[in-house]
Amino acid sequence: MKKFGRRRGDPQCVPGQNGHSSAQVRLHGAHKSSIEIVRRRLLLGAGLFTVAFFVLSMRLVEVALFNEVRPSNAVNEEVETRDGPARADITDRNGVILATSLATRSLYADPQDVRSSASAAAKLAEVLPEIDLKTVMARLSSDKRFVWLKRHLTPGQVAAVNALGEPGFRFLEEQR
DSSP: OOBTTBOTTOOOOOTTGGGOSSOOOOOOTHHHHHHHHHHHHHHHHHHHHHHHHHHHHHHHHHHHHHOOOOHHHHHHHHHHTOOOOOOOOEEOTTOOEEEOOOEEEEEEEOGGGOSOHHHHHHHHHHHOTTSOHHHHHHHHTSSOSOEEEEEEEOHHHHHHHHHHOOTTEEEEEEEO
16 A cells, blocks of 8 residues: 555665665666755855855945045035025015025134134134133134134125134035
């Protein structure tokens, strides 16, 4: 009687039989070719993964060691090119403007580009009397690359600060 497709008397592979500590299975025909196909695919996948890992590693080394990045330029470009959408005027039902956005300029500095922080702070305090001299001097003496000095200047104040000729002072256009 057949039980599950096996005939009586067929040899079985049992570990430890015939004095062997482990069983060896020998495959023939379709089974062998399918196992070989799987083996080749695994080797191909492992090889492709190794090549991809090597290429990405080399690119990482190239970017880390051989690219010259100047953070001061990247920061300045980001700060100066940030533009938002213009806000519409707020009007009443008759079309009379109740509120509007005004384009203003705000003063900031790169303390590393300021020639002399003490003289620059003193000159700035003469032009903008509402700012605190000690606060400005502390900000211009810092190790940072960006410090706010005064927000929302009038056009006259912008012209006066520009007349100082300090290379570390810069302006950022904002809406108010």
